[in-house]
Amino acid sequence: MKMLRFLFLLAVSGLLAACVGPQLRGTGDLGLIIERASGQVTLINTSSRQPYARIDGLGDLSHASVVYSRDARYAYVFGRDGGLSKIDLLEARIVKRIIQSGNAIGGSISQDGRIVVAQNYTPGGIKAFDAETLELLSEVPAEYAPGKFSKVVGLADAPGNKFAYALFDGGEIWVSDFSNPRQPTTQRFPAGSQPYDGLITPDGRHFLAGLFGEDGIAMLDLWQPEKGARKILENYGRGEQKLPVFKMPHLRGWSVAQGKAYLPAIGRHEVLVVDVATWQEVGRIAVRGQPVFVMARPDGRQVWVNFAFPDYAKVDVIDTLSGKITQELAPGKGILHMEFTPRGEQVWLSARDDNKVVIYNTGNFAQVGEIAVNSPSGIFFTHRAGRIGF
Amino acid sequence: MALAEPTATRQKELVRMVRQDCGSCHGMTLQGGLGPALLPAALKDKPAEGLAATIYYGRPGTPMPPWQQFLSEAEAAWIVDKLISEFPQ
Numbered sequence: 466m467k468m469l470r471f472l473f474l475l476a477v478s479g480l481l482a483a484c485v486g487p488q489l490r491g492t493g494d495l496g497l498i499i500e501r502a503s504g505q506v507t508l509i510n511t512s513s514r515q516p517y518a519r520i521d522g523l524g525d526l527s528h529a530s531v532v533y534s535r536d537a538r539y540a541y542v543f544g545r546d547g548g549l550s551k552i553d554l555l556e557a558r559i560v561k562r563i564i565q566s567g568n569a570i571g572g573s574i575s576q577d578g579r580i581v582v583a584q585n586y587t588p589g590g591i592k593a594f595d596a597e598t599l600e601l602l603s604e605v606p607a608e609y610a611p612g613k614f615s616k617v618v619g620l621a622d623a624p625g626n627k628f629a630y631a632l633f634d635g636g637e638i639w640v641s642d643f644s645n646p647r648q649p650t651t652q653r654f655p656a657g658s659q660p661y662d663g664l665i666t667p668d669g670r671h672f673l674a675g676l677f678g679e680d681g682i683a684m685l686d687l688w689q690p691e692k693g694a695r696k697i698l699e700n701y702g703r704g705e706q707k708l709p710v711f712k713m714p715h716l717r718g719w720s721v722a723q724g725k726a727y728l729p730a731i732g733r734h735e736v737l738v739v740d741v742a743t744w745q746e747v748g749r750i751a752v753r754g755q756p757v758f759v760m761a762r763p764d765g766r767q768v769w770v771n772f773a774f775p776d777y778a779k780v781d782v783i784d785t786l787s788g789k790i791t792q793e794l795a796p797g798k799g800i801l802h803m804e805f806t807p808r809g810e811q812v813w814l815s816a817r818d819d820n821k822v823v824i825y826n827t828g829n830f831a832q833v834g835e836i837a838v839n840s841p842s843g844i845f846f847t848h849r850a851g852r853i854g855f
Numbered sequence: 856m857a858l859a860e861p862t863a864t865r866q867k868e869l870v871r872m873v874r875q876d877c878g879s880c881h882g883m884t885l886q887g888g889l890g891p892a893l894l895p896a897a898l899k900d901k902p903a904e905g906l907a908a909t910i911y912y913g914r915p916g917t918p919m920p921p922w923q924q925f926l927s928e929a930e931a932a933w934i935v936d937k938l939i940s941e942f943p944q
Contacts (some may be wrong), residue, residue, distance in 0.1 A: 483919065501883065502883065509899070525883065525884050525886075527878055527879075527880070527882055527883035528882075529880065545882055545883070545884075545888065546884075546886070556916055568882070568886060568887055568888065570888065570889075586887070586888060586889070616889060618889075633889065659918070661889070687856065709913065709921055710921030711879075711917065711920055712876070712879045713879070713880065713889060713918065774876045775881075775924075775925065798877070817875070818875075825891075
């Protein structure tokens with residue numbers, strides 16, 4: 466595996482300073498961008514707004530996702546082809562890489578940082594690895610009926626070294642407890658038809674699974690699991706003809722802002738607003754396409770929304786105080802993902818078909834930077850290391 | 856199958872659409888994801904007409920949407936023809 470370093474690498478202080486010996490450096494302003502078509506990642510610095518290294522040899526990175534070690538030095542990259550790669554952001558190299566399944570969709574890291582869990586489509590289930598060595602510790606096959614295995618979606622870390630996730634084919638939410646990492650125990654909860662993704666609220670209390678096969682979202686209170694999963698936002702479509710969904714929305718804990726959850730509707734060009742104290746719908750906001758990512762700025766004042774094909778050149782910004790769209794942006798072609806800097810003064814957006822990442826100032830919506838990246842998709846900054854559900 | 860081949864430019868657009876947009880569920884390398892694999896081995900027992908209809912009309916009850924706003928039936932048939940042999944990069 467070879468690593469291509471950019472020529473201006475040496476201009477970035479503190480990293481790989483080969484000529485002057487290693488310098489100490491933190492990772493709080495670092496991150497990485499997935500280059501989905503070429504199996505590469507670009508490592509970036511959000512202070513300089515520049516890339517500082519590129520790493521290749523990571524396999525099929527379409528739909529790849531990343532979690533960070535609790536010291537925010539290592540990135541775990543989950544590839545579509547089942548590859549799990551551990552990358553050192555400071556040394557800009559792959560520390561370890563394994564192929565852990567045939568077809569994966571993402572992963573998560575435990576509360577104590579010691580277990581990395583991958584969620585798999587084929588064979589359906591989750592697998593737990595030692596975060597240090599990537600040694601396989603245990604697995605939980607998603608066998609929801611004898612001989613029937615489900616694709617796993619929505620995997621999220623929960624307090625107590627638990628992981629919550631949903632079974633697309635099985636229609637259930639499962640919670641696996643890895644207190645003993647080699648012998649996990651699992652609880653099952655009926656959820657509804659075709660859960661497509663899930664999220665855990667930032668306090669680690671509620672797990673939500675968005676449903677594709679019916680209107681509504683299944684919600685499990687992890688503080689009171691004995692009450693089971695219940696439906697919220699039931700029948701929000703009220704039997705109306707659904708619009709086609711050309712890409713499934715993505716759910717994560719970033720949807721929660723100012724005591725409300727902002728969630729993508731399925732088959733409707735709307736963001737649904739739910740009060741997280743009562744779990745009642747309190748509003749709907751019309752947007753310019755099928756929402757994919759509905760992400761709150763870290764302070765919760767704004768919610769940024771991107772869209773599925775064919776509306777993925779647009780981004781809408783909701784002002785959470787007024788509940789209205791205040792910006793209709795056109796940042797580039799094929800906007801696949803967004804990531805806020807730790808305190809939200811900037812947002813980085815990947816424009817896949819323009820082969821660039823654009824950087825916006827979230828205060829005045831001016832573009833403040835741009836990085837050339839080959840077919841970028843996910844953008845992941847290290848502040849995810851300290852957040853539940855990321 | 857006697858197909859009116861799409862123009863070279865259109866073929867490139869269709870290939871890109873399959874890899875990038877269909878790829879969000881079926882995988883960019885078409886090995887499957889939330890949607891099934893679209894590689895020749897996975898499709899070999901399925902009639903081509905049915906596959907083309909799935910692309911054009913979608914499959915109710917599954918997440919597969921209809922793509923008829925974006926391509927013609929002949930173009931859907933061309934995509935199937937390429938999928939069951941070898942899909943261009």
